[in-house]
Amino acid sequence: MKQKFHYATITEAIEQLKSQGFNLELSLESDHFKAEGKIYPADEFEIVDLYRYEGPSDPADEATVYALTSKAGLKGILVTGYGATADDEQGEETIKHLHYKYNQSQQG
Incomplete structure (x- = not known):
């Protein structure tokens, strides 16, 4: 799935992704994801799409879905x-690795 357009809000992006079957609500912890107690x-996951949101005046309002x-x-x-992974160097590296794989797939 390639990003065709940008949803206006984070909530809208999440709702649309859920309607496309993206139902696990993942949280990043170091080098793994947690969802529903599992x-x-x-490294078993790849990014298929992403949406970035920036706050109009406060960098703390930035988020990526x-x-x-x-x-x-x-x-x-x-x-x-x-800064979600600022205190978790492994988590930051995990996100960077996922971005790297995503960028490579977009070029090919």
Whole structure:
């Protein structure tokens, strides 16, 4: 799935992604995701779409909504805020790795 347009709000993006089957609400913890009490290795997921939001005056209002799929067919949503991984170096590296794979797939 390639981003065709940008949803006006984070809420709208999440609602639309859920209507497309992205039903797992993922949270990033170090090098893995958690959802519904289960742990999923982050390296099993890839970004299929993302939406960035910037606050009009405050960088703390920035967020990114990720649509992620796993090799096992799971579809989930991850929302990160500005500095969300600032205290978690491994989490920051995990996001960078996912971005790298996403950027490589967009070029090919």
